[in-house]
Amino acid sequence: MSIRSHLEAMDDVVVVEERTDPHLGVTPHLNAHPESPVMLENMAGGGRLVANLWSTRSRIASALRTDVPGLTRLIAGAMASPKPFKWVKDADLLDNQVDKVDLGKLPIPTFYKSDGGPYITAGVFIAEWEGVRNLSFHRVMVTGPRMATVRVVPRHLYALHRRAKAKGKDLPVAIAIGSCPPVLIAAACSVGLGQDELEIASAIRTAAFGKPVEVVKLPGSGLAAPATAEIVLEGRLTGKEADEGPFVDITGTIDPVRQQPVLEVDRIYHRTKPILHAILPGGYEHYMLMGLPKEPAILKSVMGVVPEVRGVRLTEGGCCWLHAVVSIKAQKQGDAKNAILAAFAGHASLKRVIVVDDDIDPFDDRQVEWALATRFQAHDDMLVIEGARGSSLDPSASGTTSKLGLDATIPMDADRGLFKRLM
Numbered sequence: 001m002s003i004r005s006h007l008e009a010m011d012d013v014v015v016v017e018e019r020t021d022p023h024l025g026v027t028p029h030l031n032a033h034p035e036s037p038v039m040l041e042n043m044a045g046g047g048r049l050v051a052n053l054w055s056t057r058s059r060i061a062s063a064l065r066t067d068v069p070g071l072t073r074l075i076a077g078a079m080a081s082p083k084p085f086k087w088v089k090d091a092d093l094l095d096n097q098v099d100k101v102d103l104g105k106l107p108i109p110t111f112y113k114s115d116g117g118p119y120i121t122a123g124v125f126i127a128e129w130e131g132v133r134n135l136s137f138h139r140v141m142v143t144g145p146r147m148a149t150v151r152v153v154p155r156h157l158y159a160l161h162r163r164a165k166a167k168g169k170d171l172p173v174a175i176a177i178g179s180c181p182p183v184l185i186a187a188a189c190s191v192g193l194g195q196d197e198l199e200i201a202s203a204i205r206t207a208a209f210g211k212p213v214e215v216v217k218l219p220g221s222g223l224a225a226p227a228t229a230e231i232v233l234e235g236r237l238t239g240k241e242a243d244e245g246p247f248v249d250i251t252g253t254i255d256p257v258r259q260q261p262v263l264e265v266d267r268i269y270h271r272t273k274p275i276l277h278a279i280l281p282g283g284y285e286h287y288m289l290m291g292l293p294k295e296p297a298i299l300k301s302v303m304g305v306v307p308e309v310r311g312v313r314l315t316e317g318g319c320c321w322l323h324a325v326v327s328i329k330a331q332k333q334g335d336a337k338n339a340i341l342a343a344f345a346g347h348a349s350l351k352r353v354i355v356v357d358d359d360i361d362p363f364d365d366r367q368v369e370w371a372l373a374t375r376f377q378a379h380d381d382m383l384v385i386e387g388a389r390g391s392s393l394d395p396s397a398s399g400t401t402s403k404l405g406l407d408a409t410i411p412m413d414a415d416r417g418l419f420k421r422l423m
Protein backbone atom coordinates (compact mmCIF):
# COMPACT_ATOMS: atom_id res chain seq x y z
CA MET A 1 0.00 0.00 0.00
CA SER A 2 1.42 3.38 -0.97
CA ILE A 3 1.75 6.17 1.57
CA ARG A 4 -0.94 8.01 -0.46
CA SER A 5 -3.45 5.29 0.35
CA HIS A 6 -2.37 5.26 4.00
CA LEU A 7 -2.74 9.06 4.20
CA GLU A 8 -6.23 8.88 2.69
CA ALA A 9 -7.25 6.41 5.40
CA MET A 10 -6.01 8.67 8.23
CA ASP A 11 -8.41 11.25 9.67
CA ASP A 12 -5.93 13.40 11.60
CA VAL A 13 -3.51 14.55 8.90
CA VAL A 14 -2.44 18.17 9.43
CA VAL A 15 -2.34 19.85 6.01
CA VAL A 16 -0.17 22.96 5.79
CA GLU A 17 -0.91 25.13 2.73
CA GLU A 18 1.44 27.99 3.63
CA ARG A 19 4.75 28.22 1.82
CA THR A 20 7.42 26.39 3.82
CA ASP A 21 11.16 26.91 3.47
CA PRO A 22 13.03 23.57 3.41
CA HIS A 23 15.83 25.42 5.24
CA LEU A 24 14.71 25.34 8.92
CA GLY A 25 11.04 25.91 8.02
CA VAL A 26 9.87 22.30 8.35
CA THR A 27 10.84 21.52 11.96
CA PRO A 28 8.49 24.04 13.70
CA HIS A 29 5.45 22.54 11.91
CA LEU A 30 6.48 19.03 12.92
CA ASN A 31 7.14 19.98 16.54
CA ALA A 32 3.69 21.60 16.71
CA HIS A 33 2.03 18.23 15.92
CA PRO A 34 4.44 15.55 17.15
CA GLU A 35 1.96 12.65 16.89
CA SER A 36 0.05 13.64 13.74
CA PRO A 37 1.12 13.23 10.12
CA VAL A 38 1.99 16.66 8.74
CA MET A 39 1.62 17.27 5.01
CA LEU A 40 3.46 20.36 3.76
CA GLU A 41 1.75 21.01 0.40
CA ASN A 42 3.66 24.08 -0.69
CA MET A 43 7.40 23.77 -0.22
CA ALA A 44 9.40 26.80 -1.37
CA GLY A 45 11.18 25.72 -4.54
CA GLY A 46 8.42 23.23 -5.33
CA GLY A 47 7.24 19.84 -4.23
CA ARG A 48 5.50 18.54 -1.14
CA LEU A 49 6.68 16.78 1.98
CA VAL A 50 5.13 14.54 4.61
CA ALA A 51 6.56 13.82 8.06
CA ASN A 52 5.49 12.46 11.45
CA LEU A 53 3.75 9.87 9.33
CA TRP A 54 4.59 6.82 11.46
CA SER A 55 4.98 8.65 14.75
CA THR A 56 3.01 6.35 17.07
CA ARG A 57 2.92 2.62 17.75
CA SER A 58 -0.84 2.50 17.33
CA ARG A 59 -0.65 4.09 13.86
CA ILE A 60 1.95 1.56 12.71
CA ALA A 61 0.00 -1.29 14.32
CA SER A 62 -3.24 -0.32 12.62
CA ALA A 63 -1.47 0.09 9.24
CA LEU A 64 -0.35 -3.51 9.69
CA ARG A 65 -3.78 -4.65 10.93
CA THR A 66 -2.62 -5.58 14.42
CA ASP A 67 -2.51 -3.98 17.87
CA VAL A 68 0.41 -2.54 19.84
CA PRO A 69 1.29 -5.74 21.78
CA GLY A 70 0.92 -7.74 18.55
CA LEU A 71 3.38 -5.60 16.61
CA THR A 72 6.57 -7.02 18.14
CA ARG A 73 5.38 -10.58 17.54
CA LEU A 74 4.32 -9.82 13.97
CA ILE A 75 7.79 -8.44 13.15
CA ALA A 76 9.54 -11.23 15.08
CA GLY A 77 7.54 -13.80 13.10
CA ALA A 78 8.52 -12.15 9.81
CA MET A 79 12.19 -12.11 10.83
CA ALA A 80 12.00 -15.83 11.64
CA SER A 81 10.21 -16.79 8.39
CA PRO A 82 11.04 -14.46 5.48
CA LYS A 83 8.79 -14.75 2.42
CA PRO A 84 9.61 -14.21 -1.27
CA PHE A 85 8.58 -10.85 -2.72
CA LYS A 86 6.87 -10.43 -6.07
CA TRP A 87 8.48 -8.84 -9.14
CA VAL A 88 6.08 -6.61 -11.06
CA LYS A 89 6.72 -5.17 -14.54
CA ASP A 90 5.57 -1.62 -13.88
CA ALA A 91 4.85 0.79 -11.05
CA ASP A 92 3.74 4.42 -10.71
CA LEU A 93 7.26 5.02 -9.45
CA LEU A 94 8.58 4.52 -13.02
CA ASP A 95 6.20 7.10 -14.54
CA ASN A 96 8.88 9.78 -14.36
CA GLN A 97 12.60 9.35 -14.94
CA VAL A 98 15.02 12.25 -14.46
CA ASP A 99 18.52 11.88 -15.94
CA LYS A 100 19.57 15.48 -15.42
CA VAL A 101 19.75 15.15 -11.66
CA ASP A 102 19.40 18.19 -9.42
CA LEU A 103 18.76 17.22 -5.81
CA GLY A 104 18.12 20.92 -5.13
CA LYS A 105 14.77 20.51 -6.90
CA LEU A 106 13.54 18.14 -4.19
CA PRO A 107 12.27 19.81 -0.98
CA ILE A 108 14.99 18.20 1.16
CA PRO A 109 14.97 19.87 4.58
CA THR A 110 17.68 21.25 6.78
CA PHE A 111 16.07 20.43 10.15
CA TYR A 112 18.28 22.20 12.68
CA LYS A 113 20.67 25.16 12.63
CA SER A 114 23.60 22.95 13.63
CA ASP A 115 23.02 20.40 10.82
CA GLY A 116 25.77 20.16 8.20
CA GLY A 117 23.29 20.57 5.33
CA PRO A 118 19.97 19.39 3.92
CA TYR A 119 19.30 15.76 4.87
CA ILE A 120 17.32 12.93 3.34
CA THR A 121 16.28 11.05 6.47
CA ALA A 122 13.71 8.49 5.26
CA GLY A 123 15.86 6.91 2.55
CA VAL A 124 16.04 3.13 2.47
CA PHE A 125 19.20 2.00 0.69
CA ILE A 126 18.94 -1.07 -1.50
CA ALA A 127 22.29 -2.51 -2.49
CA GLU A 128 23.32 -5.75 -4.08
CA TRP A 129 26.84 -7.09 -4.43
CA GLU A 130 27.81 -10.57 -5.61
CA GLY A 131 24.33 -11.93 -4.97
CA VAL A 132 23.87 -10.42 -1.50
CA ARG A 133 21.05 -7.90 -1.25
CA ASN A 134 20.73 -5.52 1.68
CA LEU A 135 18.21 -2.91 2.78
CA SER A 136 19.13 -0.34 5.41
CA PHE A 137 18.44 3.24 6.50
CA HIS A 138 21.18 5.83 6.08
CA ARG A 139 20.97 9.56 6.38
CA VAL A 140 22.11 11.41 3.27
CA MET A 141 23.63 14.90 3.50
CA VAL A 142 23.21 16.68 0.19
CA THR A 143 26.35 18.51 -0.90
CA GLY A 144 25.70 19.27 -4.59
CA PRO A 145 23.20 18.80 -7.45
CA ARG A 146 24.10 15.11 -7.70
CA MET A 147 26.49 14.67 -4.78
CA ALA A 148 25.91 13.70 -1.18
CA THR A 149 27.70 12.17 1.80
CA VAL A 150 26.17 9.14 3.50
CA ARG A 151 26.55 8.03 7.12
CA VAL A 152 27.41 4.34 6.82
CA VAL A 153 27.91 2.73 10.23
CA PRO A 154 30.04 -0.43 10.06
CA ARG A 155 27.26 -2.93 9.37
CA HIS A 156 25.92 -4.51 6.21
CA LEU A 157 26.00 -1.71 3.64
CA TYR A 158 29.47 -0.91 4.92
CA ALA A 159 30.53 -4.52 4.30
CA LEU A 160 29.13 -4.56 0.74
CA HIS A 161 30.74 -1.19 -0.01
CA ARG A 162 34.09 -2.48 1.27
CA ARG A 163 33.81 -5.59 -0.94
CA ALA A 164 33.12 -3.38 -3.99
CA LYS A 165 36.02 -1.04 -3.13
CA ALA A 166 38.38 -4.01 -2.80
CA LYS A 167 37.68 -4.70 -6.50
CA GLY A 168 38.13 -1.04 -7.40
CA LYS A 169 34.40 -0.58 -8.06
CA ASP A 170 31.68 1.78 -6.90
CA LEU A 171 28.74 0.11 -5.15
CA PRO A 172 25.47 0.66 -7.08
CA VAL A 173 22.67 1.71 -4.73
CA ALA A 174 19.02 2.69 -4.94
CA ILE A 175 17.55 4.94 -2.27
CA ALA A 176 13.80 4.52 -1.86
CA ILE A 177 11.87 7.38 -0.24
CA GLY A 178 8.24 7.07 0.80
CA SER A 179 8.04 3.29 1.02
CA CYS A 180 5.27 1.33 2.76
CA PRO A 181 5.56 0.37 6.47
CA PRO A 182 6.65 -3.26 5.85
CA VAL A 183 9.69 -2.02 3.89
CA LEU A 184 10.49 0.73 6.41
CA ILE A 185 10.34 -1.69 9.34
CA ALA A 186 12.24 -4.49 7.61
CA ALA A 187 15.02 -2.08 6.61
CA ALA A 188 15.56 -1.26 10.30
CA CYS A 189 15.50 -4.89 11.56
CA SER A 190 18.67 -6.53 12.85
CA VAL A 191 19.29 -9.68 10.87
CA GLY A 192 22.43 -11.37 9.57
CA LEU A 193 24.32 -10.18 6.49
CA GLY A 194 22.98 -12.17 3.55
CA GLN A 195 19.45 -12.19 4.84
CA ASP A 196 17.40 -10.14 2.38
CA GLU A 197 15.32 -7.54 4.23
CA LEU A 198 12.96 -7.36 1.22
CA GLU A 199 11.89 -10.89 2.12
CA ILE A 200 11.28 -9.82 5.72
CA ALA A 201 9.22 -6.89 4.41
CA SER A 202 7.29 -9.37 2.29
CA ALA A 203 6.67 -11.59 5.32
CA ILE A 204 5.39 -8.55 7.28
CA ARG A 205 3.03 -7.64 4.43
CA THR A 206 1.90 -11.25 4.08
CA ALA A 207 1.14 -11.45 7.81
CA ALA A 208 -0.88 -8.22 7.63
CA PHE A 209 -2.54 -8.42 4.20
CA GLY A 210 -1.96 -11.93 2.87
CA LYS A 211 0.03 -10.47 -0.05
CA PRO A 212 3.76 -10.22 -0.79
CA VAL A 213 5.65 -6.94 -1.22
CA GLU A 214 5.81 -5.88 -4.87
CA VAL A 215 9.14 -4.92 -6.36
CA VAL A 216 10.18 -3.34 -9.69
CA LYS A 217 13.51 -3.61 -11.46
CA LEU A 218 15.05 -0.16 -11.96
CA PRO A 219 15.84 0.35 -15.65
CA GLY A 220 19.27 1.90 -15.00
CA SER A 221 20.95 -0.37 -12.46
CA GLY A 222 18.64 -3.37 -12.43
CA LEU A 223 18.36 -2.97 -8.66
CA ALA A 224 15.11 -3.96 -6.94
CA ALA A 225 12.95 -1.12 -5.63
CA PRO A 226 9.72 -1.34 -3.63
CA ALA A 227 6.85 -0.51 -6.00
CA THR A 228 5.17 1.62 -3.32
CA ALA A 229 8.03 4.17 -3.18
CA GLU A 230 7.34 7.79 -4.09
CA ILE A 231 10.89 8.64 -5.15
CA VAL A 232 13.95 6.50 -5.84
CA LEU A 233 17.45 7.87 -6.30
CA GLU A 234 19.75 5.64 -8.29
CA GLY A 235 23.46 6.08 -7.89
CA ARG A 236 26.75 4.79 -6.58
CA LEU A 237 28.61 4.81 -3.29
CA THR A 238 32.08 5.79 -4.45
CA GLY A 239 35.52 5.20 -2.95
CA LYS A 240 35.74 8.90 -2.08
CA GLU A 241 35.06 10.27 1.39
CA ALA A 242 33.98 13.70 2.60
CA ASP A 243 32.69 15.44 5.73
CA GLU A 244 29.32 14.19 6.97
CA GLY A 245 27.56 16.03 9.80
CA PRO A 246 27.06 17.53 12.24
CA PHE A 247 23.61 15.99 12.59
CA VAL A 248 21.08 16.09 15.40
CA ASP A 249 20.42 12.39 15.99
CA ILE A 250 17.76 10.27 17.72
CA THR A 251 18.84 11.41 21.20
CA GLY A 252 18.33 15.05 20.20
CA THR A 253 22.05 15.66 20.67
CA ILE A 254 24.71 16.35 18.07
CA ASP A 255 26.45 13.57 16.19
CA PRO A 256 29.80 15.05 15.13
CA VAL A 257 31.43 15.38 11.71
CA ARG A 258 33.05 12.24 10.30
CA GLN A 259 34.65 11.27 7.00
CA GLN A 260 32.03 9.19 5.21
CA PRO A 261 31.45 7.77 1.70
CA VAL A 262 30.44 10.07 -1.14
CA LEU A 263 27.29 9.20 -3.09
CA GLU A 264 26.89 10.18 -6.74
CA VAL A 265 23.30 10.18 -7.96
CA ASP A 266 22.86 9.21 -11.63
CA ARG A 267 19.07 9.12 -12.01
CA ILE A 268 15.83 9.80 -10.17
CA TYR A 269 12.54 7.97 -10.61
CA HIS A 270 9.38 9.35 -9.10
CA ARG A 271 5.61 9.19 -9.05
CA THR A 272 3.78 12.14 -10.54
CA LYS A 273 3.61 14.94 -7.93
CA PRO A 274 5.81 12.94 -5.56
CA ILE A 275 5.58 13.22 -1.80
CA LEU A 276 8.98 13.44 -0.12
CA HIS A 277 8.80 11.51 3.15
CA ALA A 278 11.06 13.03 5.79
CA ILE A 279 11.75 11.79 9.32
CA LEU A 280 12.33 14.54 11.87
CA PRO A 281 15.61 13.62 13.61
CA GLY A 282 14.94 13.08 17.31
CA GLY A 283 11.17 13.11 16.74
CA TYR A 284 8.70 10.33 17.56
CA GLU A 285 8.74 8.93 14.03
CA HIS A 286 12.52 8.55 14.31
CA TYR A 287 11.95 6.72 17.62
CA MET A 288 9.42 4.41 16.00
CA LEU A 289 11.21 3.54 12.77
CA MET A 290 14.64 3.16 14.36
CA GLY A 291 13.70 1.69 17.75
CA LEU A 292 10.58 -0.39 17.28
CA PRO A 293 12.20 -2.82 14.78
CA LYS A 294 14.87 -3.61 17.42
CA GLU A 295 12.28 -4.86 19.91
CA PRO A 296 11.82 -8.26 18.18
CA ALA A 297 15.55 -8.96 18.54
CA ILE A 298 15.32 -8.26 22.29
CA LEU A 299 12.18 -10.43 22.50
CA LYS A 300 13.90 -13.31 20.72
CA SER A 301 16.94 -13.06 22.97
CA VAL A 302 14.88 -12.94 26.19
CA MET A 303 12.67 -15.83 25.03
CA GLY A 304 15.83 -17.89 24.79
CA VAL A 305 16.16 -17.77 28.60
CA VAL A 306 12.58 -17.17 29.81
CA PRO A 307 9.87 -18.95 27.81
CA GLU A 308 6.97 -16.66 28.71
CA VAL A 309 7.43 -13.00 27.78
CA ARG A 310 4.42 -10.65 27.88
CA GLY A 311 6.14 -7.86 26.02
CA VAL A 312 9.25 -5.86 25.22
CA ARG A 313 9.36 -2.11 24.79
CA LEU A 314 12.07 0.39 24.06
CA THR A 315 10.74 3.39 25.96
CA GLU A 316 10.07 6.79 24.44
CA GLY A 317 11.83 8.41 27.45
CA GLY A 318 14.97 6.54 26.43
CA CYS A 319 14.52 7.68 22.79
CA CYS A 320 13.32 4.15 21.87
CA TRP A 321 16.99 3.25 21.70
CA LEU A 322 18.77 3.25 25.08
CA HIS A 323 16.17 2.08 27.64
CA ALA A 324 13.89 -0.96 27.62
CA VAL A 325 11.22 -2.63 29.73
CA VAL A 326 10.72 -6.38 29.56
CA SER A 327 7.68 -8.04 31.11
CA ILE A 328 8.10 -11.74 31.89
CA LYS A 329 6.49 -14.61 33.73
CA ALA A 330 9.42 -15.77 35.87
CA GLN A 331 9.50 -19.47 36.67
CA LYS A 332 12.67 -19.83 38.73
CA GLN A 333 14.60 -17.54 41.04
CA GLY A 334 17.12 -15.68 38.88
CA ASP A 335 15.04 -15.68 35.68
CA ALA A 336 14.77 -11.88 35.78
CA LYS A 337 18.58 -11.54 36.03
CA ASN A 338 18.96 -13.80 33.00
CA ALA A 339 16.34 -11.73 31.18
CA ILE A 340 18.44 -8.62 31.90
CA LEU A 341 21.55 -10.21 30.37
CA ALA A 342 19.58 -11.51 27.38
CA ALA A 343 18.03 -8.09 26.73
CA PHE A 344 21.50 -6.52 26.60
CA ALA A 345 22.62 -9.26 24.22
CA GLY A 346 19.61 -8.58 21.97
CA HIS A 347 20.34 -4.89 21.37
CA ALA A 348 23.93 -3.70 21.66
CA SER A 349 23.00 -0.05 22.23
CA LEU A 350 20.78 -0.86 25.22
CA LYS A 351 21.93 0.94 28.36
CA ARG A 352 19.21 0.28 30.94
CA VAL A 353 16.60 -2.44 31.19
CA ILE A 354 13.85 -2.86 33.75
CA VAL A 355 12.40 -6.36 34.08
CA VAL A 356 8.87 -6.57 35.48
CA ASP A 357 6.35 -9.35 36.11
CA ASP A 358 3.62 -10.12 33.60
CA ASP A 359 0.96 -8.30 35.66
CA ILE A 360 2.72 -5.06 34.67
CA ASP A 361 1.98 -3.50 31.27
CA PRO A 362 5.38 -2.63 29.79
CA PHE A 363 3.74 0.13 27.70
CA ASP A 364 2.53 1.98 30.82
CA ASP A 365 5.33 4.08 32.36
CA ARG A 366 3.43 4.54 35.66
CA GLN A 367 2.91 0.81 36.10
CA VAL A 368 6.61 0.24 35.44
CA GLU A 369 7.63 2.84 38.01
CA TRP A 370 5.11 1.36 40.45
CA ALA A 371 6.83 -1.99 40.06
CA LEU A 372 10.16 -0.33 40.86
CA ALA A 373 8.60 1.43 43.86
CA THR A 374 7.13 -1.74 45.39
CA ARG A 375 9.21 -4.67 44.11
CA PHE A 376 12.77 -3.41 43.83
CA GLN A 377 15.64 -3.13 46.33
CA ALA A 378 18.83 -1.68 44.89
CA HIS A 379 21.25 -3.79 46.97
CA ASP A 380 19.71 -7.04 45.68
CA ASP A 381 18.03 -6.24 42.40
CA MET A 382 20.46 -4.04 40.55
CA LEU A 383 23.05 -5.23 38.07
CA VAL A 384 25.79 -2.93 36.74
CA ILE A 385 27.96 -4.09 33.86
CA GLU A 386 30.91 -1.78 33.37
CA GLY A 387 33.03 -1.24 30.28
CA ALA A 388 30.57 -2.64 27.74
CA ARG A 389 30.02 -1.33 24.24
CA GLY A 390 27.03 0.94 24.09
CA SER A 391 25.70 3.61 21.81
CA SER A 392 27.92 6.24 20.22
CA LEU A 393 24.87 8.53 20.44
CA ASP A 394 25.01 8.74 24.26
CA PRO A 395 27.18 11.76 25.13
CA SER A 396 27.77 10.44 28.68
CA ALA A 397 29.49 7.31 27.38
CA SER A 398 33.23 7.62 26.88
CA GLY A 399 34.26 4.82 24.55
CA THR A 400 32.43 2.21 26.59
CA THR A 401 29.30 2.43 28.67
CA SER A 402 27.98 1.09 31.99
CA LYS A 403 24.83 -0.97 31.56
CA LEU A 404 22.20 -1.01 34.27
CA GLY A 405 19.74 -3.84 34.81
CA LEU A 406 16.89 -3.43 37.31
CA ASP A 407 14.98 -6.49 38.48
CA ALA A 408 11.56 -5.24 39.54
CA THR A 409 9.98 -8.69 39.71
CA ILE A 410 8.59 -10.19 42.92
CA PRO A 411 11.16 -12.55 44.53
CA MET A 412 10.16 -16.17 43.90
CA ASP A 413 10.19 -17.06 47.64
CA ALA A 414 8.08 -14.05 48.67
CA ASP A 415 4.47 -14.07 49.83
CA ARG A 416 3.03 -12.94 46.48
CA GLY A 417 -0.18 -11.69 48.09
CA LEU A 418 1.78 -8.84 49.70
CA PHE A 419 2.89 -7.59 46.26
CA LYS A 420 -0.46 -7.69 44.49
CA ARG A 421 -2.02 -4.40 43.47
CA LEU A 422 -5.47 -4.45 45.06
CA MET A 423 -6.76 -1.01 44.06
Ligand code: MN
Nearest residue numbers: 134135156193
Ligand atom coordinates in the same frame (compact mmCIF):
# COMPACT_ATOMS: atom_id res chain seq x y z
MN1 MN B 1 21.14 -6.36 6.45
